[in-house]
Amino acid sequence: MPLARLVYTSLAPGAVSSRDMMEILEVARFRNRKDQVTGLLCFANRHFLQVLEGPPAAVCETFYRILRDPRHVEVRLLEFRHAGNRLFDDWHMGFAGVGEISNDLVAKHSPTGDFAGLAAAPEAAVAFMTALGPLLSSGNLAPTA
Numbered sequence: 001m002p003l004a005r006l007v008y009t010s011l012a013p014g015a016v017s018s019r020d021m022m023e024i025l026e027v028a029r030f031r032n033r034k035d036q037v038t039g040l041l042c043f044a045n046r047h048f049l050q051v052l053e054g055p056p057a058a059v060c061e062t063f064y065r066i067l068r069d070p071r072h073v074e075v076r077l078l079e080f081r082h083a084g085n086r087l088f089d090d091w092h093m094g095f096a097g098v099g100e101i102s103n104d105l106v107a108k109h110s111p112t113g114d115f116a117g118l119a120a121a122p123e124a125a126v127a128f129m130t131a132l133g134p135l136l137s138s139g140n141l142a143p144t145a
C-alpha cells in the first residue's frame with residue numbers, strides 16, 4: 001500500500017488547555033483509526049508540530065480538515081512526500097506536550113535551538129519527532145494505540 005507523510009506547523013491563536021487538547025485528540029484518534037492515519041502531534045509555547053502518515057488520499061483529506069480548523073492559525077506545510085514505512089505505526093495520534101518534549105532533543109535538532117525553530121527545517125522536524133517517539137511514556141495526554 002502506498003504511504004504518504006505530511007508534516008506541518010501551526011500556531012494556537014490563544015491559550016490551549018489540557019481539555020482543549022483532549023478534545024482535539026479524541027476526534028483525531030477516532031477519525032485517524034478509521035482512516036488508517038498515524039502520527040505524532042507536538043505542542044509547546046503555542047506552536048503545533050504534527051506528522052500525519054498513511055494512505056495518500058486519507059492524509060490529504062485529514063490535512064484539508066485540519067487546515068479549516070479555527071483552533072489554530074498560520075498553518076505551514078513543511079513536507080508532503082512518499083514514505084517507505086510508517087514512523088509511528090502504533091499511534092493513531094501520539095501526543096507530546098511541554099512535559100514530554102525534551103529540551104536537549106530540541107536543542108540538538110532545531111537550527112535556532114528552540115521548538116519554534118523546527119518549523120524552519122522540515123528534515124530536522126521529522127528527525128526530532130522520530131527521536132522523540134521512543135521517549136514518550138503513558139499518561140493523561142500520552143499516545144494511545
Ligand code: FAD
Pocket residue numbers: 023024027028029031032041048050052062065066067068069070071072093
Ligand atoms: P466537524 O467536527 O464537523 O467541525 C466543523 C468545523 O468546526 C471544522 O472546521 C472543525 O475544525 C471545527 N471545530 C470542531 N471542533 C471545534 C471546537 N471545539 N472549537 C472550534 N472549532 C471546532 N483531525 C483528524 O481527523 N486527525 C488529526 O490528526 C487531527 N489533528 C489535529 C491537530 C490540530 C492541531 C487541530 C487543531 C485539529 C486536528 N484535528 C484532527 C481536528 C480536525 O481539524 C477536525 O476538527 C476533525 O477532523 C473533524 O473534522 P470535521 O470536518 O468532521 O469537523
